Amino acid sequence: MSTLKPSLxxxxxxxxxxxxxxxxxxxxxxxxxxxxxxxxxxxALERALGDQLCVGFRNFPIVGAHPHAQLAAExxxxxGAQGRYWQMHELLFExxxxxxxxxxxxxAEQVGLDMRRFAADLDDHRHLEKIRxxxxxxxxxxxxxxxxxxxxxxxxxxxxxxxxxxxxxxxAARFPRAG
Amino acid sequence: xxxxSILQPGARAPEFALKTTPDQKLALSDFRGKPxxxxxxxxxxxxxxxDQMAVYSQIIDEFRRHGAQLLGISCDGVWCHLAFARDxxxxxxxxxxxxxxxxxxxxxxxYDDAAGxxxxxxxxxxxxxxxxxxxLAPVGINPGADGILAAxxxxxxxxxRPRPQQGDRS
Numbered sequence: 049m050s051t052l053k054p055s056l057x058x059x060x061x062x063x064x065x066x067x068x069x070x071x072x073x074x075x076x077x078x079x080x081x082x083x084x085x086x087x088x089x090x091x092a093l094e095r096a097l098g099d100q101l102c103v104g105f106r107n108f109p110i111v112g113a114h115p116h117a118q119l120a121a122e123x124x125x126x127x128g129a130q131g132r133y134w135q136m137h138e139l140l141f142e143x144x145x146x147x148x149x150x151x152x153x154x155x156a157e158q159v160g161l162d163m164r165r166f167a168a169d170l171d172d173h174r175h176l177e178k179i180r181x182x183x184x185x186x187x188x189x190x191x192x193x194x195x196x197x198x199x200x201x202x203x204x205x206x207x208x209x210x211x212x213x214x215x216x217x218x219x220a221a222r223f224p225r226a227g
Numbered sequence: 228x229x230x231x232s233i234l235q236p237g238a239r240a241p242e243f244a245l246k247t248t249p250d251q252k253l254a255l256s257d258f259r260g261k262p263x264x265x266x267x268x269x270x271x272x273x274x275x276x277x278d279q280m281a282v283y284s285q286i287i288d289e290f291r292r293h294g295a296q297l298l299g300i301s302c303d304g305v306w307c308h309l310a311f312a313r314d315x316x317x318x319x320x321x322x323x324x325x326x327x328x329x330x331x332x333x334x335x336x337x338y339d340d341a342a343g344x345x346x347x348x349x350x351x352x353x354x355x356x357x358x359x360x361x362x363l364a365p366v367g368i369n370p371g372a373d374g375i376l377a378a379x380x381x382x383x384x385x386x387x388r389p390r391p392q393q394g395d396r397s
Contacts, residue, residue: 050373110285112316159371187286192288205368 050190050203055225056104061133063094066101070221072213073104075186078120078121078140079114079147080194082208087141096214100221105137106182107211108194109226116147118179126166126177127159144217200225233336233348233363235250241334245322246305255356261296262359262382263352264375267337269344271311271321280317281348281370287318288371293379298322301345302329328362337363351378354386356376390392 056062056071074090076083094101107125109117120140127136141145141157149170157167170177177202186196190203197213206212208214234240240263244254255263266283268276280299283290290297299321308321322347324331325332330340337348347364360378364370 053373108285110281111283112284114316183286184289186282187289187372188376191282192369192371192374193275193282193343193344203371 050192052189052198052201052203053185055201056102060104060106060126060136062102063134064099066194068100068102069223070217071096071104071200072101072217073106075106075108075182075189075196075198077107077109077117077194077196078124079117080110081144083195084141084144086195086208087138088206089208089213092210093213093217095115096167097217104200106179106185106195108183108186108196109177109179110194118176119149119152119170120147121176121179122170122173123156123166126169127156127161127176129169129175130161130165132159132161140141143198154208233346233361234350236358236360238358240350240356240358241331242329242356244336245300245324245368247320247322248309249305253322255352258296259356260354262354262379264290264295264297264351264353264379265300265335266297267332267335267348267350269339269342269347271307275347275367275369276301277311279371280321281312281315282369283372284318285317287390289376290319290379292367293350293383295377295379300324300331302343304334308351332383334393344356345392349375351382353382375388375393 052073056066056073090103093163107121109121111118122134124140125137127133136155139158156163176179197208197209199216204216237350240255242255244252246254268279270276283297297319299319302324304325305323308323312321327355329338332345333349337346339346349370350358353359359382362370362374
């Protein structure tokens with residue numbers, strides 16, 4: 049059984065408080081079409097579970113398949129450094145086909161970032177270490193492609209449609225979290 | 228093919244020499260002295276195998292950190308391997324267990340006779356050529372790399388006890 053290492057914590061990007069009973073962690077890649085589809089499912093799960101659910105996201109860009117994925121992840125982290133992580137995250141997934149630098153600049157403007165700081169962050173790869181640390185976490189946790197979901201610390205096997213994830217989460221809520 | 232049929236820890240890893248390109252072979256003994264990870268998989272291009280190999284390639288430094296060499300093995304031919312590796316930009320060799328078909332997979336106990344492909348089996352082989360860890364994934368399940376990396380971690384720890392190693396080769 050593959051488990052999440054390290055557990056979801058304050059260093060992660062979170063929607064909802066860590067004290068909530070169900071933790072859903074996604075390892076994702078902004079250029080991966082399956083991750084794009086999964087966004088719709090994750091939002092629907094949040095609506096269904098309300099304050100029961102805490103959602104976390106870790107980067108797992110697969111650059112062999114997705115050449116823009118790493119810089120997109122850096123852009124999301126750079127937005128996070130300015131308190132706008134989720135706004136950028138949403139924009140990137142809504143525009144997976146347009147992830148060149150001029151596009152990233154456009155999204156950064158849309159979410160209201162300090163553009164000089166954003167450009168410097170990307171130029172100097174200031175958030176690469178965070179992405180590498182997410183990749184390491186994915187490697188030792190058994191990430192098997194993107195997206196890979198962990199529900200209360202246990203890798204979700206099988207499909208990631210709404211019903212499958214909801215069933216797994218409902219079951220997981222009955223037991224203590226594994227990580 | 229059952230879980231118990233694949234080679235277990237402690238067994239001597241059978242030697243092999245398989246083509247990795249149309250005119251180049253790699254043998255297990257080429258890597259003697261360093262850990263080798265064998266990732267048997269059913270087929271180039273299939274969705275689960277593609278994801279598995281793409282993930283291993285993305286995290287190749289995790290293997291190199293332990294001085295380990297990763298080798299993918301399936302029954303696909305070398306030209307198929309070349310196209311697959313190029314398309315997915317894989318950072319490790321793919322070996323072709325093509326003729327006699329599945330012979331190496333059979334010697335590791337992970338050939339799926341009914342389907343005519345390699346089972347999705349993982350082996351960590353130590354520098355002395357012994358199986359240190361093995362795992363056969365259930366059909367359709369991508370095992371990821373957590374088990375492999377934990378086994379390599381154990382190997383690094385046990386080999387560093389009598390004679391500490393200063394940094395791993397990559």
